[in-house]
Amino acid sequence: MPKEKTGIEYLEQNHINWFPGHMKKAVEKIQQNLKLVNILIEVRDARAPMASGNKKNYQNRGQKPYLIVLNKTNLACPKAVEAWKKFFTEQNESFVFVNALDKNSIKTILKQAKEILHAHRLKSNANSTTFKSKMKMMIIGLPNTGKSTIINKLANRDASKAAARPGQTKVHLWVKADKDLDILDTPGVMPPRIDEQIHGMWLSAIHAIPDHIVTPDYSACFVVEYLLNLKSPEFKKQYKFENLDIDLETACNHIGKIRGCLSTNNSYDYDHIYKIILNDFRTGKLGLVSFELPPGITLA
Numbered sequence: 001m002p003k004e005k006t007g008i009e010y011l012e013q014n015h016i017n018w019f020p021g022h023m024k025k026a027v028e029k030i031q032q033n034l035k036l037v038n039i040l041i042e043v044r045d046a047r048a049p050m051a052s053g054n055k056k057n058y059q060n061r062g063q064k065p066y067l068i069v070l071n072k073t074n075l076a077c078p079k080a081v082e083a084w085k086k087f088f089t090e091q092n093e094s095f096v097f098v099n100a101l102d103k104n105s106i107k108t109i110l111k112q113a114k115e116i117l118h119a120h121r122l123k124s125n126a127n128s129t130t131f132k133s134k135m136k137m138m139i140i141g142l143p144n145t146g147k148s149t150i151i152n153k154l155a156n157r158d159a160s161k162a163a164a165r166p167g168q169t170k171v172h173l174w175v176k177a178d179k180d181l182d183i184l185d186t187p188g189v190m191p192p193r194i195d196e197q198i199h200g201m202w203l204s205a206i207h208a209i210p211d212h213i214v215t216p217d218y219s220a221c222f223v224v225e226y227l228l229n230l231k232s233p234e235f236k237k238q239y240k241f242e243n244l245d246i247d248l249e250t251a252c253n254h255i256g257k258i259r260g261c262l263s264t265n266n267s268y269d270y271d272h273i274y275k276i277i278l279n280d281f282r283t284g285k286l287g288l289v290s291f292e293l294p295p296g297i298t299l300a
């Protein structure tokens with residue numbers, strides 16, 4: 001239990017970054033493979049729509065059509081999602097909010113991608129004899145945003161292994177979803193540098209960054225502080241708090257007590273407590289939470 005420093009103080013003393021060599025290679029490969037696809041789909045996390053984006057990294061994609069998919073909407077705050085829809089519309093961005101665990105939701109990706117390709121074709125004046133009706137999409141995005149899950153839903157089979165941890169997909173993998181749709185799955189890639197350190201904490205909390213980078217202690221404490229500040233009713237209910245006007249340590253100890261996280265010498269087993277908190281948060285048991293709002297927006 002970090003008694004002296006909280007997650008926020010940690011941000012002031014350290015710089016969170018995660019861009020190992022395999023991600024650099026993955027970016028190079030993505031650039032090489034651009035010519036093989038006719039649309040790029042960037043999967044982000046709906047709880048942090050800009051912080052989980054990496055569009056800047058793919059600047060030399062030319063005029064390639066680009067669709068931003070905001071996934072895990074079923075874990076995000078609905079009011080924040082509405083605010084982001086307005087923002088992206090105003091920015092003239094092609095986007096769609098989805099929940100990859102729901103097949104119907106995934107169909108909206110295909111619909112949107114087809115519309116974008118069609119508009120692109122009209123704009124570039126391609127005549128119908130040269131237009132290839134087959135859609136070849138490359139799915140890119142930060143680790144653990146749900147890329148492989150989306151591909152599996154589109155293909156209707158477990159074509160690419162998905163897992164609840166960042167860094168599952170290691171190689172570029174072509175998946176034939178149907179006769180008119182080929183999809184290229186890619187390894188998750190972080191931005192080379194996370195400028196805003198609070199974004200590093202958000203990305204750890206939503207598990208785009210593995211726990212060993214920021215450590216479960218800081219990620220879990222960050223989540224608890226965030227939910228205490230929010231006065232989250234779901235957090236209160238899940239751990240049977242009487243009220244949320246308490247400090248971080250009191251909150252963690254209370255969670256330890258009601259979840260039976262005591263070591264043999266009767267002290268709290270904080271590793272266990274942090275694991276429970278992160279797992280509960282990431283599976284939505286602590287409510288629908290968004291970390292990021294569009295610029296200038298606050299929610300009532």
Ligand SMILES: Nc1nc2c(ncn2[C@@H]2O[C@H](COP(=O)(O)OP(=O)(O)OP(=O)(O)O)[C@@H](O)[C@H]2O)c(=O)[nH]1
Pocket residue numbers: 071072073074075098099100101141142143144145146147148149150161162163164165166167168169170186187188189
């Ligand atoms: N709640 C929720 N979970 C999701 C959703 N989409 C994916 N997941 C879960 O998120 C985890 C990561 O999914 P993956 O498809 O492996 O993510 P990825 O982007 O391919 O990850 P990397 O290959 O590591 O880059 C899995 O446990 C999925 O079941 C969603 O919309 N909602």
Ligand SMILES: [Mg+2]
Pocket residue numbers: 147148149161162168169186187188
């Ligand atoms: Mg994957």
